[in-house]
Amino acid sequence: MRPYFEKMPEFGQPLSERQLTSSAESYEEIKAVEQALAAEVARVQEAGLPAKKINDRGQMTVWQRLEYLVDPGTWCPLHTIFDPADNDYGTTGIIDGLAKIQGKWAVVVGFDNKVMAGAWIAGQSENMLRVTDLSKRLNVPLVWIVNCSGVDLPNQELVYPDRRGGGTTFFRHAELQKLGVPILAAIYGTNPAGGGYQSISPTILLAHKDANMAVGGGGIVSGMSPKGYFDEEGCEALIEATRKFKEVAPGRVEIHHGATGFFRHVYETEQGVLDGVKDYMRKLPAYDPSFFRVAEPKTPKFDPDEVNRLVPFNQKRTYSFPEVLARLVDGSEHLEFKPDFGPDIYCGLVKVDGFLCGVIANNQGFLPKGYPEYADYPGIGGKLYRRGLIKMNEFVTLCGRDRVPIIWFQDTSGIDVGDTAEKAELLGLGQSLIYSIEQTDVPQMLVVLRKGTAAAHYVMGGPTANNHNAFTLGVPTTEIYVMHGETAAAASYARRLVKEKDAGKPLGPIMEKMNELVKKYYDKSRPLYCAKHGYVDEVVSLPDVRKYMQAFAGSAYQNPKSMCAQHQMILPRIIKG
Amino acid sequence: MIELRAPLSGKVWKLECKQGDQVQQDDPVVILEAMKMETELFAPAAGVVQEIRVKEGDAVEEDAVLLVIA
Numbered sequence: 001m002r003p004y005f006e007k008m009p010e011f012g013q014p015l016s017e018r019q020l021t022s023s024a025e026s027y028e029e030i031k032a033v034e035q036a037l038a039a040e041v042a043r044v045q046e047a048g049l050p051a052k053k054i055n056d057r058g059q060m061t062v063w064q065r066l067e068y069l070v071d072p073g074t075w076c077p078l079h080t081i082f083d084p085a086d087n088d089y090g091t092t093g094i095i096d097g098l099a100k101i102q103g104k105w106a107v108v109v110g111f112d113n114k115v116m117a118g119a120w121i122a123g124q125s126e127n128m129l130r131v132t133d134l135s136k137r138l139n140v141p142l143v144w145i146v147n148c149s150g151v152d153l154p155n156q157e158l159v160y161p162d163r164r165g166g167g168t169t170f171f172r173h174a175e176l177q178k179l180g181v182p183i184l185a186a187i188y189g190t191n192p193a194g195g196g197y198q199s200i201s202p203t204i205l206l207a208h209k210d211a212n213m214a215v216g217g218g219g220i221v222s223g224m225s226p227k228g229y230f231d232e233e234g235c236e237a238l239i240e241a242t243r244k245f246k247e248v249a250p251g252r253v254e255i256h257h258g259a260t261g262f263f264r265h266v267y268e269t270e271q272g273v274l275d276g277v278k279d280y281m282r283k284l285p286a287y288d289p290s291f292f293r294v295a296e297p298k299t300p301k302f303d304p305d306e307v308n309r310l311v312p313f314n315q316k317r318t319y320s321f322p323e324v325l326a327r328l329v330d331g332s333e334h335l336e337f338k339p340d341f342g343p344d345i346y347c348g349l350v351k352v353d354g355f356l357c358g359v360i361a362n363n364q365g366f367l368p369k370g371y372p373e374y375a376d377y378p379g380i381g382g383k384l385y386r387r388g389l390i391k392m393n394e395f396v397t398l399c400g401r402d403r404v405p406i407i408w409f410q411d412t413s414g415i416d417v418g419d420t421a422e423k424a425e426l427l428g429l430g431q432s433l434i435y436s437i438e439q440t441d442v443p444q445m446l447v448v449l450r451k452g453t454a455a456a457h458y459v460m461g462g463p464t465a466n467n468h469n470a471f472t473l474g475v476p477t478t479e480i481y482v483m484h485g486e487t488a489a490a491a492s493y494a495r496r497l498v499k500e501k502d503a504g505k506p507l508g509p510i511m512e513k514m515n516e517l518v519k520k521y522y523d524k525s526r527p528l529y530c531a532k533h534g535y536v537d538e539v540v541s542l543p544d545v546r547k548y549m550q551a552f553a554g555s556a557y558q559n560p561k562s563m564c565a566q567h568q569m570i571l572p573r574i575i576k577g
Numbered sequence: 578m579i580e581l582r583a584p585l586s587g588k589v590w591k592l593e594c595k596q597g598d599q600v601q602q603d604d605p606v607v608i609l610e611a612m613k614m615e616t617e618l619f620a621p622a623a624g625v626v627q628e629i630r631v632k633e634g635d636a637v638e639e640d641a642v643l644l645v646i647a
Contacts (some may be wrong), residue, residue: 018604175587316615364586365616378585378639380612413613 001566004576005294005356006335009348012326023458029065029313030542033527037539040081040528048114059188060270062095062118064108065145069186069274070099070108076551078471078537079130081528085123085158089115092127098134098551101281105555107135110145111198113189117149120194122158125166130471130537132172135181137443137470138555141284142176144276145204147188148195150217166194173201181453184280187275188262190249192217199264206276207253207263209548214251222282240486285520285559292557293354294566301332311477311542316452318365318381321346321409324449325359328546334359335575337395342387343367344379347395348402349572352546355553358399358571359408360392360460361449372416374424384415384456389429392460393436398571400440403564405556406468407549408446408461414454433459434556437466447545448536463537470556474536474550478527485521489514556561579622579646583637587611592633598626601644607631607643622646 005041051061060068064496066075077097083090093116096109109131111118135142147224151159159166173183183202191199199205199213227234232443254318257263267273304327310319326332330351346361367379399406415426437444446461446469457480458465463472474480482488493514500510523529527539540548590610594600605617606626627647631637 023625314615316613318614318616365614366611369584378612380614380616382614 001294001569001572004335004572005351005566007295008331008351009303009330010326011334011336012302012323013334013437014302015309016285019309023309023312026313026317027308029310030476032310033539034541035530036533037081037131037476037526043577044080044091047089048116054114059113061114062112062145062147065111065186065188065270065274066095066099066108068271069143069145069277070101071103071219071411074551076548078134079534080128080538081531081533082127082534082537083123083225084126084534085121086532087122087155087158089121091115092124093119093121094124094127094131095572096127096131098138098140098548098555100554102278104139104141104284104557105288105551106143106281107131107138108143108407109147111147113147116152117189118147118195119149119152120159120166121152122155124159125162125164125168126534128166128169129164129172130534132169132176134470135176135183136172136179137468138552139179139559139561140555141281142173142181142183142202143281144183144185144198145188146185146191146195146198146202147185148191149189149236150191150193150195151545153171155453160194162295167197170197170201173203174188177203182284186276186277187211187213188216188270188273191251192249196251202318204264204280205256206273206280207257207266208255208270208273209268210264211263212249212251213256213262214249215550217249244362247349271305285432287558289354289554292560292563294356295330295351295354296353298331298333298351300327300329300546302327304316304328305544307542307545311475313477315477315479319363320365321363321411321449325350325361325409327543328549329359330354330363335572336509337571337575338391340389342385342389343371344381344383345386345388345391347391349575352407352549352553356404356560357390357549357553358404358406359409360395360406360570362411362434362460364411374423375416375420379416382411382451383431384412385421385461386416386424386426386428386429389415389433389459393429393433393569396436396440397435398574400436401564402569402571403442403562403569404518405442405553406461407552409449410446410452410457411448411450412453412456412460413451414456415459430459434464434465437461437468440468442468442561443470445467445548445552447471448474448478448480448530450479452478452535464571470552471537471548472535473545474527474530474539475542475545476527476539477542478536478539479525479529480530481521481525485518487519489517490540491519578627579605579624580642581618581621581644581646583609583639583641583643584618585611585639587637588614589633589635589637590632592629592631593617594620594626594629594644596626596629600624600626602609609637618643620646 053285
């Protein structure tokens with residue numbers, strides 16, 4: 001298949017002088033979002049105790065452990081500012097991302113030992129769910145840096161119970177092992193109760209010499225007050241019991257290495273434990289990248305930084321999606337699928353680090369005359385019409401057949417509406433796309449390039465509506481909402497305006513409410529808001545999208561559960577015709 | 578003489594050229610606001626903008642001539 005893939009048609013044009021000057025304001029607005037994001041990331045990195053305090057205790061922080069563990073330049077953080085419970089700490093207390101260790105991709109996650117000694121805190125279990133899902137979807141190892149003091153006791157009701165509560169990690173670790181995904185754990189410090197199960201549930205347990213893990217900690221061993229309340233006598237008894245257990249925390253190395261042997265290895269130094277993880281990573285199965293590559297990796301012909309000049313911050317301004325894509329894929333080359341059918345949608349095969357990936361995106365701007373073919377009104381890019389939906393269904397199905405991972409780019413204002421559109425079957429075709437995606441069983445990632453709106457945000461590979469989304473990225477231009485705030489305000493208050501007008505009342509109070517709603521929609525759809533609440537798994541700069549595409553493609557092809565011989569692929573032949 | 582026509586009904590949001598300007602093919606010359614989006618319209622050929630038949634804020638019908646390039 002070398003003639004298909006080695007050199008695919010190039011696309012894209014160099015930026016013009018005019019584009020450089022006319023994008024200046026938009027560029028600054030994008031940079032302002034990046035700065036706000038950097039401040040948030042710094043806040044999370046500095047959460048809890050100062051690093052010096054941890055280091056003075058002879059321990060490394062989670063950030064130092066991660067830096068030591070992962071291959072330089074491969075760290076792709078996820079969920080950095082995720083804090084869905086809006087807890088007191090401003091973080092979920094775990095740090096995670098995709099990274100290479102000893103040349104192999106893994107999902108890496110560590111307890112932030114600066115924050116409540118790595119406690120289970122509100123919102124953390126949602127983050128853990130995403131982490132285990134990511135490993136499952138990409139079929140790559142999960143590597144834990146465990147240092148977990150157990151449940152944040154004063155807030156236990158927000159942490160411990162519920163269908164998606166803290167304990168689900170343990171069964172998810174069991175599920176991953178059932179699926180053949182190994183979980184490695186580097187274990188540090190005191191890990192009682194929840195921390196004990198965080199430690200015991202992985203596949204290989206590698207412990208620091210001072211680590212311990214147990215069903216319960218010293219405090220729990222001390223027991224309940226037999227009186228049902230605490231008085232001075234009860235407190236004195238508790239003090240005595242605590243002093244005793246403080247000195248001998250249960251589940252130390254002598255127990256779980258010496259007696260049970262649960263700790264596979266014990267290391268004298270903090271770095272030694274991480275060296276142990278690296279050693280086990282070397283033992284795990286992974287295809288050499290050359291097994292699946294369709295060509296040698298190439299950088300894009302155009303600088304990825306130019307994407308900052310192409311995607312307008314002003315949501316009303318249009319742009320060319322293929323020009324954006326040309327700056328993100330190997331050699332700025334592609335094989336476009338059915339460019340003349342369903343012009344609202346771009347579908348094409350591209351190479352990312354030499355790996356074949358499918359790309360699906362919304363084209364922007366005016367669509368050719370006569371499209372959509374079922375209506376007497378014109379079409380505009382960003383909307384989904386009949387043939388675009390059919391094309392996506394076909395392309396997704398063929399990617400599934402050829403085992404090609406899919407990268408989605410959304411900038412959509414929704415599916416076409418009205419009786420004409422209903423007659424054209426759009427409701428059914430949108431749902432068909434969800435069905436088609438579900439049939440593929442190939443990993444997918446999503447970039448919400450600008451608008452993720454209405455059901456189109458679901459059907460175009462959105463995390464809400466499929467099992468195959470590994471992660472979703474936001475960028476400085478991302479907005480996610482059910483509809484634009486102005487549309488929502490009109491829908492909510494139009495009748496009320498008529499009523500007030502007919503009654504001769506002033507419109508001011510209604511207008512105020514409408515404008516409040518518009519502002520609320522705006523504030524609650526911004527990139528940082530989306531990241532905090534988990535609508536996206538991370539916000540990254542526009543040029544960094546390529547780095548995440550590389551992590552995604554490398555992970556997806558590292559150890560896939562199924563494959564298609566390149567010479568048995570049908571999609572490139574259909575494109576060639 | 579080559580005419581630039583509105584691809585669909587909308588409002589002239591911005592004129593990016595003025596009468597007498599020398600333009601190259603594919604230079605943006607008009608921004609049309611239609612269907613809630615501001616879309617650039619490009620010069621269909623190189624030449625001099627001989628006549629501009631609309632002004633900013635004008636509502637235009639589909640196929641209306643916006644400007645003429647000679």
